[in-house]
Amino acid sequence: MNLLLLEDADLIAADRALLRGRRLKHLNEVHRAQAGDSLRIGRLGGALGSGRILRLDGEAAEIAVERLDEAAPAKLPITLLLALPRPKMLKRVLQTVASMGVPRLVLLNSYRVEKSFWQTPFLQPAAIREQLILGLEQSRDTHLPEVSIEQRFKPFVEDRLPQLASGTLGLVGHPGDYPACPRAVDAPVTLAIGPEGGWIPYEVDKLREAGLAPVQLGERILRVETAVTALLARLY
Amino acid sequence: MNLLLLEDADLIAADRALLRGRRLKHLNEVHRAQAGDSLRIGRLGGALGSGRILRLDGEAAEIAVERLDEAAPAKLPITLLLALPRPKMLKRVLQTVASMGVPRLVLLNSYRVEKSFWQTPFLQPAAIREQLILGLEQSRDTHLPEVSIEQRFKPFVEDRLPQLASGTLGLVGHPGDYPACPRAVDAPVTLAIGPEGGWIPYEVDKLREAGLAPVQLGERILRVETAVTALLARLY
Numbered sequence: 001m002n003l004l005l006l007e008d009a010d011l012i013a014a015d016r017a018l019l020r021g022r023r024l025k026h027l028n029e030v031h032r033a034q035a036g037d038s039l040r041i042g043r044l045g046g047a048l049g050s051g052r053i054l055r056l057d058g059e060a061a062e063i064a065v066e067r068l069d070e071a072a073p074a075k076l077p078i079t080l081l082l083a084l085p086r087p088k089m090l091k092r093v094l095q096t097v098a099s100m101g102v103p104r105l106v107l108l109n110s111y112r113v114e115k116s117f118w119q120t121p122f123l124q125p126a127a128i129r130e131q132l133i134l135g136l137e138q139s140r141d142t143h144l145p146e147v148s149i150e151q152r153f154k155p156f157v158e159d160r161l162p163q164l165a166s167g168t169l170g171l172v173g174h175p176g177d178y179p180a181c182p183r184a185v186d187a188p189v190t191l192a193i194g195p196e197g198g199w200i201p202y203e204v205d206k207l208r209e210a211g212l213a214p215v216q217l218g219e220r221i222l223r224v225e226t227a228v229t230a231l232l233a234r235l236y
Numbered sequence: 237m238n239l240l241l242l243e244d245a246d247l248i249a250a251d252r253a254l255l256r257g258r259r260l261k262h263l264n265e266v267h268r269a270q271a272g273d274s275l276r277i278g279r280l281g282g283a284l285g286s287g288r289i290l291r292l293d294g295e296a297a298e299i300a301v302e303r304l305d306e307a308a309p310a311k312l313p314i315t316l317l318l319a320l321p322r323p324k325m326l327k328r329v330l331q332t333v334a335s336m337g338v339p340r341l342v343l344l345n346s347y348r349v350e351k352s353f354w355q356t357p358f359l360q361p362a363a364i365r366e367q368l369i370l371g372l373e374q375s376r377d378t379h380l381p382e383v384s385i386e387q388r389f390k391p392f393v394e395d396r397l398p399q400l401a402s403g404t405l406g407l408v409g410h411p412g413d414y415p416a417c418p419r420a421v422d423a424p425v426t427l428a429i430g431p432e433g434g435w436i437p438y439e440v441d442k443l444r445e446a447g448l449a450p451v452q453l454g455e456r457i458l459r460v461e462t463a464v465t466a467l468l469a470r471l472y
Contacts, residue, residue: 002457073455096462139456183419217469219309220375221238226332229462230469233453 001026003140004041004051004063005133015065017051024061027053033061042142043068044133072142075103076236077188079164083110083195085224087120091131092225097145098135100232104146109153110203112195118151153203161210165190170212173231174204181215181234189235193227237262239376240277240287240299241369251301253287260297263289269297278378279304280369308378311339312472313424315400319346319431321460323356327367328461333381334371336468340382345389346439348431354387389439397446401426406448409467410440417451417470425471429463 001023010017019027027033033053041051041063049068053061084107085093097105107123121127132144150156168188171181175198192199192207199207204214217230237259246253255263263269269289277287277299285304289297320343321329333341343359357363368380386392404424407417411434428435428443435443440450453466 095459099456099458099462100466101456138459141456220335220337220377222335223331223374226335226465229465230336233466233469 001030001137002040003048003137003142004039005044005137005142006041006063006065007044012062016054017063017065019061019063020059024056027056027061028058038066039063040140041065041068042072042136042140044136044142045144046072046142048072048140048142073101073140075141075143075145076101076232078102078232078235079104079106079168079188079190080228081106081108081161081190081192082224082228083108083193083199084113084117084123085195086114086117087122089224090117090120090122093228094128094131094147095135095138096225096228098132098141099139100229101139101141102145102232103143104148106148106150106156108150108156108192110195111153111200112197123149154206157203157206157210161190161207161212165211170210172199172204172207172212172214173217173227174199174214175216175219175221176214178214178216181217181231183234185235191231191235193224193231196224237266237373238276239284239373239378240275241280241373241378242277242299242301243280248298252290253299253301255297255299256295260292263292263297264294274302275299276376277301277304278308278372278376280372280378281380282308282378284308284376284378309337309376311377311379311381312337312468314338314468314471315340315342315404315424315426316464317342317344317397317426317428318460318464319344319429319435320349320353320359321431322350322353323358325460326353326356326358329464330364330367330383331371331374332461332464334368334377335375336371336465337375337377338381338468339379340384342384342386342392344386344392344428346431347389347436348433359385390442393439393442393446397426397443397448401447406446408435408440408443408448408450409453409463410435410450411452411455411457412450414450414452417453417467419470421471427467427471429460429467432460 012018037053039051042048047068048070050066051063055062168190170190172192248254273289275287278284283304284306286302287299291298404426406426408428
């Protein structure tokens with residue numbers, strides 16, 4: 001938690017917040033903070049700044065907002081389409097996506113996504129939000145990425161993706177005899193990353209028809225979370 | 237497990253392996269493999285190829301080695317120095333390091349490494365090896381990275397690092413007003429990545445004296461595992 005991210009519900013006055021639960025525990029046990037300590041704070045969806053701990057005990061932390069006058073870091077100009085990962089990986093990927101500055105994430109079905117993955121409680125909006133908040137706290141960002149869920153591959157890719165990808169550099173991360181993923185692009189990107197085991201050829205064809213060109217990252221097969229980070233670091 | 241990695245102890249004849257334990261379980265439960273199936277195999281420290289499952293049940297899997305004639309993917313020309321991460325992160329970082337193709341890893345002390353981290357059972361050689369093997373299986377590599385443990389920062393950085401970094405591009409990943417991490421370098425690199433909270437100024441100075449120049453990855457603070465992947469993807 002490199003940033004204490006304040007939400008409306010935390011505020012007991014315009015410049016005063018009261019925390020319990022996870023963040024209180026973190027201040028006590030990880031930061032080993034004390035009354036009087038200064039903290040990096042941010043308003044969810046707003047600015048960054050600093051605060052001071054007025055009171056901290058086992059019950060609650062009371063924080064004075066001192067200033068909120070810095071802009072959050074810029075987002076990457078990217079829309080990331082991700083074949084729904086297995087639940088444990090999903091949690092980590094959501095954190096990674098938020099911490100790397102991805103503003104839009106689409107969780108998409110694919111032939112190799114196990115049907116059971118769609119049943120996970122980690123896909124509930126509150127669970128997704130929780131992981132995104134952890135990612136924002138990590139990277140000192142305040143703006144939640146938009147996450148949308150597309151459980152039907154074909155209608156999404158045929159009917160909606162062409163417009164979504166229009167005017168962007170469209171890419172599909174896919175192992176094989178494809179050009180290497182470009183570096184340091186100075187353009188908005190629509191990037192699709194497949195499931196464990198990769199997209200099937202039909203899916204690559206459909207993504208291609210929607211305007212996305214296959215690119216590869218070398219012969220090593222990476223976990224989804226690692227592939228997401230590696231592709232983003234290379235593109236921007 | 238994108239590769240079945242065979243060790244000497246698995247072989248019951250020159251071209252025959254018998255598996256139990258984790259890999260057997262994985263073949264049964266994740267791959268849902270059957271006798272007759274073909275598999276990507278590799279010899280630890282050796283070549284890649286293919287094998288066939290002769291027998292598979294709850295007790296054991298018997299694998300026929302069909303061919304071992306492909307070279308493992310090339311390693312990155314890098315030595316990675318990493319401030320010892322917290323135990324849970326250490327496990328994941330070891331997998332990431334192995335899967336990304338880092339051949340040499342030094343786990344180093346730093347002021348912000350909690351002393352208790354050095355007591356973790358995950359630092360035992362067998363535990364390190366286990367995580368590295370998982371990373372190799374992921375990325376279809378056969379060569380274990382060398383991991384060394386340096387529990388004293390100063391003597392390592394003063395006495396050994398200058399020689400280790402000699403003839404390489406020496407870099408310290410560090411947030412701040414430093415040049416951006418270079419891209420697509422065509423050179424061997426020695427890269428140091430700090431702990432959560434970063435290196436302290438004294439440590440940056442010592443690393444600099446040893447020939448490593450600070451570089452940054454932007455204003456976002458990334459988890460160690462994400463920073464490792466992002467820096468490697470940018471450098472190579």
